Amino acid sequence: MASSEPALEQILRTLDELTSAELKRFRTFLSEKTMEGYGPISKGQLENSDPTDVASKMKAAYGDAGAVRMTLTILRKMNQNNLANKLEKAAPAADSGDVSAPVKDLKPGRAFFSKHKGALETRLPTVLSTILIQLEHREVLSNQEREMVESKPTSSEKNHALLTIVQNKGGGAQHVFYEVLKKADKWLVEDLESSS
Template sequence: MQPGRVGKSVPELLLFTLEELKKGDFQRFKWPLNNSVLDGFCHIPKAQLEHTEREDTVDIMVQAYELKGVVRMSLEILRKMNLNILAERLQTESLSGILSSCYVVIASVKPVCKNTGERRKERNVLFAGEEMQKVQQDQSCSVVCTEELQTALKPLQEKLEDLNIIKQTCDQTAEHIKSQAQTTERQIREAFENLHQFLQEEEDARIAALREEEEQKSQLMRQKIEEISRDIITFRHTQSHP
């Protein structure tokens, strides 16, 4: 948080933010206010904002949307203008300002004396009325603080919900990738096992065919040798007995 903004109220913080806008950006900021960019928020008539400066614009926004809507509307417009740095700063500072003001309210509350009977005797009716008015003011301030806190926390809650959805999607995607990898690995192993089985069967078939061919050729050679051997015997017998 920048110096000089500590403990400031939401309207003051919004005014600081608008003062950082250039003239053209300030006019662009006012345009959505005439068109109600958020559901549930009424638009502000163009005539009320046409020639207003930054401080008057803040006052009109507070009157139209109250404190609980001013922060949300401003954050939405700044983000639509792609002024995310200003939006984040306003969100952080408004939350810090709300917490600080709530601390002031809590710190200002004094404990009640147990001996209430004696205190009532010592105080007059006027003083009691003043104390009651002070309590009512503190209660009103507490309500405003609660509304401002809820308003400032709502964008954070929405962002947290978005992050949870993104995380859930990432978890599902990671699980899908893991499952897909396991399925592909199983398919690759099955394909190579089938290929290995096919090659083994092909190897066995070719070796069997080779051995069968060898046996056939060897049988043929044995027959040839036997025929030649018989011819030799016959030739010798004829030669010895002319």
């Protein structure tokens, strides 16, 4: 029977059972391309993260179901099958037909990002600071990454730096970027989507 406990708590409870060496290995898998449709979380964001930080960053990057699915995948790669089975029983929706939902949800943001990256490099200046703050708040960007983007001398260079970071972080980060951009400047998103 599925637990009513939130996914974040289920993941945290699971990660708490790992030794420090196992948690380090888990973070290494998380910083690599592990699952199709889910980008890695940067090593810098994960370095020295405790289980609470790791679980929070996974939820921010992948959503509840995606974070559970990623946790199950990594645990199985680590041969932590007992822990994976325990988590799977607590959150069976993560391994049912609902699994495709997070991947499908990422596609609009990922497709938008890929299709309009060039246009975004020239059209972001008016909303860039809002986007940077929101991306940092949602843990797509670290404080250092935000400061690096802000340190660029021109708007074009700032936009290029931000878009490169988001692109390198994969589909999860691209989806969050898309959602943040829609809230920051829905007219820009509508204009780009209608010009397709």
